[in-house]
Amino acid sequence: MVILIVFLLGIGNFAAQKAVLESGHPMLDALPSFYRTGGGRFSLWFEFFILLAAMLLAGNGWTGMAWAYGVYSLINFAIAWIILSGKI
Template identity: 50%
Template sequence: MDIFVTFLLGIGNFALHRAVLDSGHPLLGKMPWFYHGLHRRFSFAVEFLMLFAGLLLTAQGIAWGPVAYLGYTALNGLSAWLILSDRI
């Protein structure tokens, strides 16, 4: 059950990430130089690695793994909300 919930959180993170990238927010223009060369592939690869690490920790039975990924999802959701609602 923990793996399924972590996977669903990962789907939510990818959806939020895509929404922020598609928003065209001016903050995206201030990303470092290497980000612009790789653009979406780099950011989605980092997002995938975070999900993979969360799933791996969850599958190994490490208790703080899903909790840490839940915290990452909460921070990701908060930052996406701030960006998408033009509060930043």
């Protein structure tokens, strides 16, 4: 059950990340070029490795990792909402 929750949060993180990358927000111009190349593939791969690590650790009994990934996801969602709603 814990792995499923982490996986669903990961799907949300990917969606939020992709939406921010496609928003064309001026703040994205401040990112290093390797982070932006290929439509943000580097950042999506980084997100994948964070999700993979969280799922592997949560699956091996580290339930605290699921909580940590949940907090990480909430922060991610909040920042994506702030950027996409034009508050920044």
